[in-house]
Amino acid sequence: MSRVDIERKIQDENDRLAEENRKVFTEAGVFVMNIISSPGSGKTTLLEATLDRLAERVNIVVIEGDISTERDMDRVRARGASGVQINTGGGCHLSSRMVADVLEDLDLSDAELVFIENVGNLVCPSTYDLGEDVRMVLLSTTEGDDKPMKYPAIFHEASLAVLNKIDLLPHLTYDMEKVEKEIRVLNPEGEIMRLSALTGDGMDAWVDWIMERARAKKASLADGG
Amino acid sequence: MSRVDIERKIQDENDRLAEENRKVFTEAGVFVMNIISSPGSGKTTLLEATLDRLAERVNIVVIEGDISTERDMDRVRARGASGVQINTGGGCHLSSRMVADVLEDLDLSDAELVFIENVGNLVCPSTYDLGEDVRMVLLSTTEGDDKPMKYPAIFHEASLAVLNKIDLLPHLTYDMEKVEKEIRVLNPEGEIMRLSALTGDGMDAWVDWIMERARAKKASLADGG
Numbered sequence: 001m002s003r004v005d006i007e008r009k010i011q012d013e014n015d016r017l018a019e020e021n022r023k024v025f026t027e028a029g030v031f032v033m034n035i036i037s038s039p040g041s042g043k044t045t046l047l048e049a050t051l052d053r054l055a056e057r058v059n060i061v062v063i064e065g066d067i068s069t070e071r072d073m074d075r076v077r078a079r080g081a082s083g084v085q086i087n088t089g090g091g092c093h094l095s096s097r098m099v100a101d102v103l104e105d106l107d108l109s110d111a112e113l114v115f116i117e118n119v120g121n122l123v124c125p126s127t128y129d130l131g132e133d134v135r136m137v138l139l140s141t142t143e144g145d146d147k148p149m150k151y152p153a154i155f156h157e158a159s160l161a162v163l164n165k166i167d168l169l170p171h172l173t174y175d176m177e178k179v180e181k182e183i184r185v186l187n188p189e190g191e192i193m194r195l196s197a198l199t200g201d202g203m204d205a206w207v208d209w210i211m212e213r214a215r216a217k218k219a220s221l222a223d224g225g
Numbered sequence: 226m227s228r229v230d231i232e233r234k235i236q237d238e239n240d241r242l243a244e245e246n247r248k249v250f251t252e253a254g255v256f257v258m259n260i261i262s263s264p265g266s267g268k269t270t271l272l273e274a275t276l277d278r279l280a281e282r283v284n285i286v287v288i289e290g291d292i293s294t295e296r297d298m299d300r301v302r303a304r305g306a307s308g309v310q311i312n313t314g315g316g317c318h319l320s321s322r323m324v325a326d327v328l329e330d331l332d333l334s335d336a337e338l339v340f341i342e343n344v345g346n347l348v349c350p351s352t353y354d355l356g357e358d359v360r361m362v363l364l365s366t367t368e369g370d371d372k373p374m375k376y377p378a379i380f381h382e383a384s385l386a387v388l389n390k391i392d393l394l395p396h397l398t399y400d401m402e403k404v405e406k407e408i409r410v411l412n413p414e415g416e417i418m419r420l421s422a423l424t425g426d427g428m429d430a431w432v433d434w435i436m437e438r439a440r441a442k443k444a445s446l447a448d449g450g
Contacts, residue, residue: 006231038368067376071371071374121348123346124348140265142365152292152293
């Protein structure tokens with residue numbers, strides 16, 4: 001079997017298992033987000049800020065993907081999430097198989113939201129469906145305003161792009177309009193949000209966006225789909 | 226052939242071609258650095274600042290690796306470098322084959338330094354030798370102070386770790402000692418430098434470090450190796 005054949009087989013198998021994961025999530029009535037970004041764009045900080053706003057009234061489960069360490073899982077557990085850590089041991093993205101393997105360790109019984117924090121990598125996770133409702137890309141202002149066209153796949157695939165660390169804009173040379181324009185070229189239908197997970201600026205809109213979709217999914221399931 | 230067998234075959238073939246590239250670079254008497262980091266850590270800005278300090282007296286060649294666009298090559302050409310852009314078209318790291326394929330397009334005749342800017346990715350490029358003298362990891366302060374242990378392979382492999390964007394430290398919560406300590410655990414023999422490519426702080430030490438090694442290599446070759 002050639003390398004290309006093997007890659008296609010891996011992608012097909014990933015898609016098949018992603019559909020199975022999606023059925024499990026749908027039966028549990030949970031809304032699932034797959035969060036993708038470079039290392040250090042603020043995925044875990046965004047989860048912490050989200051948990052601070054929601055954990056008292058919404059049951060939230062987190063699947064933490066990382067090459068090594070349980071650091072991120074420790075951080076979100078401290079803010080009230082349950083969940084599991086997946087260590088890829090060198091692997092550059094999560095796969096639907098890795099998620100399927102931890103599903104039985106998750107208590108989805110009265111959960112409303114599942115966040116999957118992917119491995120910090122703006123390239124490899126782009127095309128791997130994990131069974132999520134929304135694939136989201138997080139990009140921080142400190143990464144520079146030239147990134148969408150340089151990493152086009154994830155901006156094309158993600159239905160939501162969140163621009164984080166807007167609190168640092170006064171200290172940077174950064175053209176927000178340019179970034180948003182490039183994202184819209186790559187994904188005309190996608191949504192774009194600006195926020196600072198650290199200061200809380202934009203967090204209300206983010207939380208409303210998620211909860212609206214989570215409740216719409218639940219209502220649609222209650223209506224028989 | 227299994228996936229593991231194919232991966233081993235790819236790595237072996239990469240190592241073999243990397244040695245061939247190394248011979249070409251050594252015959253040309255050039256010192257070669259392979260620069261690896263997350264997207265947006267400042268690889269290209271570091272090259273611009275380096276060119277501003279060296280391009281008038283040293284002939285510098287740059288191989289720019291990127292998924293898409295020629296943006297980085299345009300930037301370093303504007304500062305006086307010659308070189309080529311490699312677009313991987315989705316590939317998450319440069320390989321020695323990609324570098325070998327562009328060697329004939331490079332004018333190494335009176336070059337002293339070659340910089341290879343890898344694809345922005347802290348995971349996949351870690352173990353791919355391109356034929357360089359120094360594999361270097363660049364980490365910016367805005368990525369957070371927990372990164373080395375979360376991305377251990379590159380910090381273990383790189384003989385030089387450069388901590389960039391120290392100009393932003395007043396606006397961040399960041400423990401520099403913690404980061405350096407983790408890097409030393411992963412790589413006790415490695416060197417660590419702090420700088421800001423933007424403000425120039427630390428750039429003199431960086432430029433001296435490179436030129437000292439480039440001249441030592443050249444002197445060693447003149448002595449017959």
